[in-house]
Amino acid sequence: MNDDARVWYNKGSVRVKIPMIVYEMKLRGTKDQYRRLDEAIRTGRFIRNSIIRAWIDGEVKSRNEAYQYCKILADNPEFPWVKQLNSQARQAHAERAWAAIERFFSNCKAKVPGKKGYPKFKKYQVRASVEYKITGWKLSEDRKYLTFSDNFKAGTFRLWGSRNLHYYQVKQIKRTRVVRRHDGYYAQFVIDHSRKENKELCNKQTWLDVGLNYFYTDSYGNKVDNPRFFRQSERRIKKLQRRLSLTKKGSTNRSKARNRLGRAHLKVSRKRNDWLCKLAQRVIQSNDLVAIENLTVRNMVKNHCLAKSINDAAWYRFREWLEYFGVIYGVKVIAVDPRYTSQNCSNCGKKVTKTLSTRTHNCPHCGYIAGRDENAAINILSRALEKSKTTLGHRESNASEENPLCSVVETLQSKGTRRKRKLS
Ligand SMILES: [Zn+2]
Numbered sequence: 001m002n003d004d005a006r007v008w009y010n011k012g013s014v015r016v017k018i019p020m021i022v023y024e025m026k027l028r029g030t031k032d033q034y035r036r037l038d039e040a041i042r043t044g045r046f047i048r049n050s051i052i053r054a055w056i057d058g059e060v061k062s063r064n065e066a067y068q069y070c071k072i073l074a075d076n077p078e079f080p081w082v083k084q085l086n087s088q089a090r091q092a093h094a095e096r097a098w099a100a101i102e103r104f105f106s107n108c109k110a111k112v113p114g115k116k117g118y119p120k121f122k123k124y125q126v127r128a129s130v131e132y133k134i135t136g137w138k139l140s141e142d143r144k145y146l147t148f149s150d151n152f153k154a155g156t157f158r159l160w161g162s163r164n165l166h167y168y169q170v171k172q173i174k175r176t177r178v179v180r181r182h183d184g185y186y187a188q189f190v191i192d193h194s195r196k197e198n199k200e201l202c203n204k205q206t207w208l209d210v211g212l213n214y215f216y217t218d219s220y221g222n223k224v225d226n227p228r229f230f231r232q233s234e235r236r237i238k239k240l241q242r243r244l245s246l247t248k249k250g251s252t253n254r255s256k257a258r259n260r261l262g263r264a265h266l267k268v269s270r271k272r273n274d275w276l277c278k279l280a281q282r283v284i285q286s287n288d289l290v291a292i293e294n295l296t297v298r299n300m301v302k303n304h305c306l307a308k309s310i311n312d313a314a315w316y317r318f319r320e321w322l323e324y325f326g327v328i329y330g331v332k333v334i335a336v337d338p339r340y341t342s343q344n345c346s347n348c349g350k351k352v353t354k355t356l357s358t359r360t361h362n363c364p365h366c367g368y369i370a371g372r373d374e375n376a377a378i379n380i381l382s383r384a385l386e387k388s389k390t391t392l393g394h395r396e397s398n399a400s401e402e403n404p405l406c407s408v409v410e411t412l413q414s415k416g417t418r419r420k421r422k423l424s
Contacts, residue, residue, distance in 0.1 A: 020174070021193050025161035027146065027178070027185040029154070036154040037130070037178050037185055043085045043152075044093040044130040047073060049121045051097035066094040084151035086136030092175070093131065126262060129179040129188075137176050139165065146176075146187055159187060168193060182262030199285065199329040207291035207336070207380045208283070209373070210315055215279075219377045226311070227275055233268040240264050272314055280321035284331045291384030292319060294335035334384040346370070346378035 027037075051069055054060040060069050070090045074082045082090065100119040107116040122128075136150045143165040148154040159165075168191050175190040208216040215224045240261040247254035283290060319335070326333035345352050345361065347368035352361060354372070361368070361375035370378075 021191045021195065023161075023163045023165065023189045023191060024179075025159040025163060025187050025189075027187050028158040028160050029156075029185075033154050033157065034185055036152045037148075037180070039081065040085055040089075040148075040150070040152045040154065041128050041130045041178065041180055042124075043081050044089065044096075045122050045124075045128065046079070047082065047085075047090055047093040048097040048100075051094055052100065052119045052121060055097070055101055055119070063095075063098045066098045067091055070094045085130075086132055086150035088133035088135050089131060089150070092133055096131070126180060126182055129177045132176045132178075134171075134174065139170060139173075157185075157187070165189065182259060182266050195328050197329050199331065201288050202286065204287045205289040205291070205381060205385070206283075206287050207377055207384065208293075209377070210293055215311075215314070217373075218283075219381060224279065227272075229268070229271050229275075230311070230314070233264070233271070237261065237264055237268070269313075273317060276314060276318045277321050280318055281325050284322060284325040284329050284333075287331060289332045289334065289384065290322060290326070291334050291336050291380055292322065293380070294337050334387050336380050336383045336387065341379040341383070342372060342376040344379055346375045346382065 029037075047070060050073055051060055051066050054069050055066075060066050070093075073079055074087070074090060076082070097119070100117075104117050104119055132148075136148060138147045138149060139145070140147070140156075144159055145156050146159055147156040172192045173189050174192045175188075177188040177190070179186045179188055206218045206220065208218050210216060213226075215226045217223050240257065244254065244257040244261055247257050319333075322333045325331070340351070342361075343351055343353055345363040345365065345368055347363060348366040350363070350365045352363050352365070354361070359372050361370050361372050363369070
């Protein structure tokens with residue numbers, strides 16, 4: 001895994017994107033301890049869902065009221081488990097609920113086409129987490145053990161992983177999460193350490209074109225192939241899905257098969273993420289401006305084609321990494337609306353309609369002739385340059401709405417399967 005898993009979060013009332021470092025380590029404990037973590041995770045979800053419900057019923061109308069509602073829940077003798085969760089952790093989950101509501105509002109305000117993301121109740125999923133702030137947990141002196149001190153009494157876990165927490169001070173750890181996955185339980189430490197790298201200007205600007213045949217083509221004509229493991233994992237996942245469908249409902253074989261499928265998904269997403277992270281860093285390091293097509297997951301249609309869905313997920317993640325490294329290296333990453341870029345003339349700006357099969361752009365207004373893709377590329381780059389002039393210095397505040405407070409790191413990790421995982 002990469003050490004700079006990124007988290008964007010809001011500082012104070014100003015919406016600024018700050019890349020934070022997230023270190024992840026596996027938690028080694030007993031079955032009983034894991035069961036207690038499960039209870040904490042379930043309670044976090046309960047608080048989030050209760051606040052969404054209260055919002056729908058009109059009882060909660062602001063972030064502050066969400067916090068207050070937390071207290072009401074904790075004092076309610078009907079839900080004794082709420083009080084067992086650390087009080088700041090309860091607040092963290094109220095924030096998650098409010099973030100979902102806010103995201104819905106901002107989508108409505110921005111008139112995002114398609115679904116606006118009306119807040120939904122979270123159902124049980126293997127991949128889930130509980131979030132603590134700065135209390136409710138303690139690192140041992142040698143930083144090899146993590147103890148949870150709230151009333152779920154999960155106790156002390158051994159931390160297992162290659163990351164060295166000694167480099168940072170405990171007070172730099174702003175949040176600690178417990179993440180449950182198909183292959184066990186992990187602790188994530190969100191560390192307040194903004195990374196800045198020096199990069200010299202190289203007078204290169206590029207735009208990246210998404211495709212199914214290649215992972216991307218840049219404006220210099222360089223092509224990056226889809227990595228072979230996309231195909232390989234696609235085959236493996238398909239096989240495991242078939243196996244799962246052959247098992248009997250509720251049987252042990254079924255839960256085993258489900259777990260195997262979940263772990264296969266996990267493995268792909270880890271490989272993919274690693275590959276994307278390195279690729280994005282290289283692109284950022286060798287350009288001063290990177291323009292990409294604005295393909296948000298929101299307007300990507302859900303599809304049943306596995307190859308395509310793997311690609312879409314990869315693209316979304318790639319863009320996140322580009323933006324992350326863009327902030328670190330001071331490189332502008334601009335998402336451009338790709339509409340009409342192939343139709344308009346890049347020389348005179350007039351519209352020259354052409355069908356998909358027309359491969360050359362031949363302008364009747366100014367006589368400019370170019371390849372179809374070349375014309376589109378020039379259009380997109382100039383659109384990006386225009387955009388960078390008007391939004392200079394405001395880029396961060398523009399982009400922040402998509403990733404609200406305490407967004408979960410692995411939002412695209414394995415879905416599909418649930419229950420039963422092999423521990424450690
Ligand atoms: Zn023209």
